Amino acid sequence: MEQRLTIKLMDTHAGGDVSRIVLNGITPLPGASVRDQMHYLRDDADGLRNLLLFEPYGIPEMSVDLIVPATDPDAVAGYIIMEVMGYPIYSGSNTICTATAVLEAGIVPKQEGTQHFVLESPAGRVNIEAQVENGVVEAITCEGLPSYIDTHLATIHVPGLGNVTYSVAYSGGFYALVDATELGFQLTLDEERALAECAHKIVEAIQAERGFSHYTLGDVGPLPFLHFMGPVEQIADDFYRSRSTTYVHPGVICRSTTGTGTSARLALMHHEGKLKPGDRLETVSLRETGFIGKLTGVRQKGSHQVAENTITGKGYVLANSEIVINCDDPMVECSGLRHILQDDQPPR
Structure with missing residues (x-):
């Protein structure tokens, strides 16, 4: 039996x-x-x-x-x-x-x-x-984790790609953030495999060169994420939009732009003086889906400016x-x- x-x-x-x-x-x-x-x-x-x-x-x-x-x-x-x-x-x-x-x-x-x-x-x-x-759940807004920039505009040599400029944010995991245009991408669906192969090389190179430590959590393991950033379009005084793609090591391009990827992007844009509290950013995926991140506040935590945020999307x-x-x-x-x-x- x-x-x-x-x-x-x-x-x-x-x-x-x-x-x-x-x-x-x-x-x-x-x-x-x-x-x-x-x-x-x-x-x-x-x-x-x-x-x-x-x-x-x-x-x-x-x-x-x-x-x-x-x-x-x-x-x-x-x-x-x-x-x-x-x-x-x-x-x-x-x-x-x-x-x-x-x-x-x-x-x-x-x-x-x-x-x-x-x-x-x-x-x-x-x-x-x-x-x-x-009776239909039309939207969910959840708190993103407090996010901050660990590294801003570092350069690493990546075999097969050459020198790549990247920043690193923590938003629930450590993210490498790279400019998609600089790497030759328009962030369209036909580029999905090439994006995964490119991200794999960059993440492998970063993991081999260095590790990262959260200011309270300590060592949370090797950097697992990479976020490709497209150009930013301003839609209104407090609303921006950008094509975006998140990679999870090893080998996965996410269908969505991801909430933590969006939070990482909010932290970087604030760090660079491009967002202020109350501003929103819609990240748009290869499949034309999107999440809306909102920068709700900023506070100082030791040497880090921590971006508080929310993420809004719809589940089906x-x-x-x-x-x-x-x-x-x-x-x-x-x-x-x-x-x-x-x-x-x-x-x-």
């Missing part, structure tokens, strides 16, 4: 980036905070990420968000983010998708108009504003499903996974 192990999912996307929300099927994880639960998942149960991001169930371009109990008394739910590069402590697109999912799944009852609630990410509490019209539900996990299937790797699956289904 074979035990039937299942996981209930809601597949969503924001700006084209698919986030697979795990609603149930996973046992409670140990940890006094969502960050602690993330560390347990990363160190002792990475099989869930591998199962849902790779064949036969998924692809590396997706993300996975596991809903877990919040430890913050004000939060309605916690969530752990899983991507091909590992376990980022924050993501704007994943937060937009998770906020949409908790509303669509009834974890938070929908209210017409504007409603507010709190989620708990591995980075801490996140204030959410949802706009609901006729793609599917509600229940996947069946058969550990006898040679395509399915259950190591690092079986001990966190809820084994309460009747045999068949």
